[in-house]
Amino acid sequence: xxxxxxxxxxxxxxxxxxxxxxxxxxxxxxxxxxxxxxxxxxxxxxxxxxxxxxxxxxxxxxxxxxxxxxxxxxxxxxxxxxxxxxxxxxxxxxxxxxxxxxxxxxxxxxxxxxxxxxxxxxxxxxxxxxxxxxxxxxxxxxxxxxxxxxxxxx
Amino acid sequence: xxxxxxxxxxxxxxxxxxxxxxxxxxxxxxxxxxxxxxxxxxxxxxxxxxxxxxxxxxxxxxxxxxxxxxxxxxxxxxxxxxxxxxxxxxxxxxxxxxxxxxxxxxxxxxxxxxxxxxxxxxxxxxxxxxxxxxxxxxxxxxxxxxxxxxxxxx
DNA sequence: CTAAGTGCAAAATGTTTGCATACTT
DNA sequence: AAGTATGCAAACATTTTGCACTTAG
Numbered sequence: 001x002x003x004x005x006x007x008x009x010x011x012x013x014x015x016x017x018x019x020x021x022x023x024x025x026x027x028x029x030x031x032x033x034x035x036x037x038x039x040x041x042x043x044x045x046x047x048x049x050x051x052x053x054x055x056x057x058x059x060x061x062x063x064x065x066x067x068x069x070x071x072x073x074x075x076x077x078x079x080x081x082x083x084x085x086x087x088x089x090x091x092x093x094x095x096x097x098x099x100x101x102x103x104x105x106x107x108x109x110x111x112x113x114x115x116x117x118x119x120x121x122x123x124x125x126x127x128x129x130x131x132x133x134x135x136x137x138x139x140x141x142x143x144x145x146x147x148x149x150x151x152x153x154x
Numbered sequence: 155x156x157x158x159x160x161x162x163x164x165x166x167x168x169x170x171x172x173x174x175x176x177x178x179x180x181x182x183x184x185x186x187x188x189x190x191x192x193x194x195x196x197x198x199x200x201x202x203x204x205x206x207x208x209x210x211x212x213x214x215x216x217x218x219x220x221x222x223x224x225x226x227x228x229x230x231x232x233x234x235x236x237x238x239x240x241x242x243x244x245x246x247x248x249x250x251x252x253x254x255x256x257x258x259x260x261x262x263x264x265x266x267x268x269x270x271x272x273x274x275x276x277x278x279x280x281x282x283x284x285x286x287x288x289x290x291x292x293x294x295x296x297x298x299x300x301x302x303x304x305x306x307x308x
Numbered sequence: 309c310t311a312a313g314t315g316c317a318a319a320a321t322g323t324t325t326g327c328a329t330a331c332t333t
Numbered sequence: 334a335a336g337t338a339t340g341c342a343a344a345c346a347t348t349t350t351g352c353a354c355t356t357a358g
């Protein structure tokens with residue numbers, strides 16, 4: 001996908017395996033390094049950066065910047081094949097920091113709607129909904145009307 | 155909004171003025187420092203960071219992380235008057251940086267849907283949809299189907 | 309043999325923090 | 334006087350890069 005050959009080396013193999021072990025979850029470069037270290041395998045983080053960056057360029061991983069202070073997150077792209085690509089959004093709780101994955105028809109509709117009516121092409125991989133998760137929003141707020149929308153600031 | 159008093163100091167005044175001068179455009183801390191320096195005014199960047207960070211907490215500025223390698227971007231929030239900003243979303247063009255305001259029934263629906271079905275309280279004032287605006291998305295992409303979702307990589 | 313990959317440590321960013329000093333109220 | 338703010342430099346965190354060395358094809 002990138003026109004560049006890649007050699008099969010032991011470090012590369014380890015890194016790829018480690019990335020696979022994250023399944024479809026998010027991970028950072030540090031996560032990979034840490035996980036490998038736990039298994040007694042050492043790899044230079046520069047190599048991890050290089051590997052992951054290339055994979056992102058090749059479309060095998062998706063790169064996210066979830067929050068300012070946090071490191072870049074990567075995530076395996078599943079079924080990276082055009083039409084089957086799911087609209088996948090993220091919900092980030094401003095209070096506890098939890099990152100929730102949301103995949104649903106409503107969200108898919110929004111993408112179409114924005115395209116048709118507002119002529120704006122949403123990049124769902126970069127879009128994050130901020131707000132309060134179930135645990136952090138009080139029960140009252142979740143069942144209440146439309147008032148008190150202001151979340152307690154960070 | 156923050157419960158903390160703030161003193162009127164010369165550096166603070168300069169920073170506020172500089173931020174105002176960016177109108178509704180986005181800017182980084184370096185931008186502010188640079189612009190001030192051009193005018194022969196010096197301020198410690200730590201002070202700018204502190205000022206801007208607090209303003210973001212207070213809801214006067216909005217903080218964006220546009221890209222991994224890029225610094226945090228701030229942008230003045232217009233009409234930051236509590237309830238009026240409800241159900242009001244922003245669309246940010248990743249290419250030209252344009253910030254578009256969107257207020258529509260569909261978006262309002264999403265808020266309810268997320269609350270009812272996903273038990274997540276969206277904070278619409280902090281949520282930004284990233285993507286491509288009408289001008290930056292090619293005509294083909296806007297009328298095309300679901301293929302070619304990959305934005306031109308960095 | 310040649311192109312590509314690796315690891316280390318240094319450099320480059322971008323942001324935060326400790327602290328002594330200065331300013332506001 | 335008490336509470337904030339400031340600026341500097343050092344501390345931090347993340348990512349990139351230069352370079353000598355190894356490895357795959």
